[in-house]
Amino acid sequence: MNDERLTADELRDAWLALSSAERLDAFRLLDTESANDFFLGLSSLDQAGLVVAMANGERKLWLRLLAPDDAADLIQRLANGEKQQYLELIDPPTRAEVIALMAYAEDAAGGLMSPRFARLRPEMTAAEAIRYLQRQASEKLETLYYAYVLDPDQRLVGVVSFRELFSAPSDKRVSEVMHADLVSVPDTMDQEAVARLIAKHDLHALPVVDPEGRMKGIVTIDDMIDVAEQEATEDIHKLGGMEALDAPYMQTSMSAMIKKRASWLAVLFVGEMLTASAMGHYEHEIEKAVVLALFVPLIISSGGNSGSQAATLIIRAMALGEVAVRDWWRIIRRELGAGLLLGLILAAIGLARILLWQALFHTYGARYVEVAATVALSLVGVVTWGTIAGSMLPFVIRRAGFDPASASAPFVATMVDVSGLVIYFSVAQVVLRGSLL
């Protein structure tokens, strides 16, 4: 790999398979323009990985290529003792911006924003504003799409789009063209809320203000794609019954991954131990009618599966803001209907299966009608209950102040398994009394 040129696409394909040292060697094979593009396109974690492997002179070059918000993200990834040393490599005015950004939580509006936005004064004319922006354009601005109108105290008084300035008569004042009723977000707002706001208002950028109303920066729509993906990944990992990983799968160390997975797995295991107790409670019934044990996995998994469907639907609808906590009553009615219907469908299939097997192989003995009835009735009960429990669990978890996405399929299944056993054996005690039990 050492005596050839490499293209950015080739490096991207090989990236995951390379060690840190190999990455830097390969990166150095790119021509200058590709290297710039490639570096800017990396995640802050990968950028940090490269920069750490460099000597100070090269390091400075690449750090200075970054916009202040990206530099702040990179430096946040470093060990605490190393941050200062890297900050000193950045030119002093940018360094001040980077330090200001590092004070914010990474997932707050302040941690996402760029301090480099286009500014105007309300008393400028449209022509002056365009010329003024033309001068600012040679600096590294995050976007020229909107220009923000600030008063002498840096307080945000309006916003004007580039297009509006452009099509306005050239002697009109900015204050007459601008919109004064604008949406802004506090610098402490959570990134998920910011993303939702941008999507709701279909905006390209949102201004971020401090508690005194002074404008501190802008959050742009391209940051939001990363946020949307990141939040979806977190939810999906939680829905899989584990804690969300902090880094991509292949870059997560074995010990970090085991920690994230083992904790939930152990919690679920301890919860699932209740099934052993529940089964123990019905040991006598199982001894008398071993045929009952045969259907245990089928019955409880049906409850778990229907509960997992319901929980998943509600969790995603909540994350997208389609369903709020106050909607729980409408949802319970809807899911009660759905659960009953789904239970009846599975009961019909189960009934057909038992009667068919009995006709073909005489599997279930003389009392097969009662056994079939027990299984079918239990399925209706377990599926209905699983559906209701699955749909309500996200509400309960949110009410308790946690992320509803923790109501994962495995969590719901565990919860429904114990109650499914109780439903099944209770039905059996009624239906099979005097015959098998």
Place this chain on the structure above:
Amino acid sequence: MNDERLTADELRDAWLALSSAERLDAFRLLDTESANDFFLGLSSLDQAGLVVAMANGERKLWLRLLAPDDAADLIQRLANGEKQQYLELIDPPTRAEVIALMAYAEDAAGGLMSPRFARLRPEMTAAEAIRYLQRQASEKLETLYYAYVLDPDQRLVGVVSFRELFSAPSDKRVSEVMHADLVSVPDTMDQEAVARLIAKHDLHALPVVDPEGRMKGIVTIDDMIDVAEQEATEDIHKLGGMEALDAPYMQTSMSAMIKKRASWLAVLFVGEMLTASAMGHYEHEIEKAVVLALFVPLIISSGGNSGSQAATLIIRAMALGEVAVRDWWRIIRRELGAGLLLGLILAAIGLARILLWQALFHTYGARYVEVAATVALSLVGVVTWGTIAGSMLPFVIRRAGFDPASASAPFVATMVDVSGLVIYFSVAQVVLRGSLL
């Protein structure tokens, strides 16, 4: 609600609870500017719902407010017999654009793009280009951020950002300022691939070209947020063990929802029936040692949970492009290690539980050591196998040409349940031979 004014935010909060007729009534209470913003911010499904309830005169007004790509989306939501009637309400030049867009699949680049982009000729000077764009700006352009340079055959030859034009000397030619090595996408490219490309190159817009290289439109980054959310919702629904809903949860009819849920639930149920056969195969062992039945739910759910974690991790990593099919061997080695470790952790907890219960309540009879050993050994086997199977299932499904997200937690659990039973009873036959069996 009828004699007051309503704000857009109030309507947004009440929206989900309203019927179609109530929505139109409430919508009419907004003042003109709020109504415009509100209408443009609705999903195409909600827009269609409102417009369908209107009379033709009002309908025309709102249809003409929409950009051609949004109008095409709205009309795609209508019944086939009604589409023509709505198309005729749109002014003829826009109608031609809308019809051209409707020819594309909704989830292809052509179906997402806007035909209204800023165009330049290569021989213009920067000053001419800015004046030319100023004239185009009064039309409804999707974005002024980039201007596309087309030859006389409408073939795309370069792109120039607004900022570059702005900071270039005014007599420089567009052909000297523009970038000729630009990224473009074919009009048939899938929206997920387009989103990935935009994120990879950190672009605000991508040009869409037809097979002859003629530029047809642009896809902008704000469309991509919807795409990212939509794709994540689809994946999450599939991961919950069902088909993805086509519309928001509260707007999906009961029959559509039952169809999406019942199909997978029935498939899983039929698969899970194999557990009844497997249990039937070991009926003799259960009769001799009922204590074995008690741990069946615990053992099989542990396999399902660990498999669901592994499958979820791999599916998301695949969706984000972090893991490709060719990585399967590295992943199997990683997951083998993880599975063994997780299995040992659960085995230790299980062992402790059985020994503790035995000490406290004498639950498991004289042969409790053998029973505990059976459970612990089975847990190591089942969890390791569940982890491997869960991590490989997405690869198998993708190889077979399907969406790996179908390897849902319930699917993995069902698959692992049967094999879990076989592992458990096989271990029991070896460990308990001569004592309980």
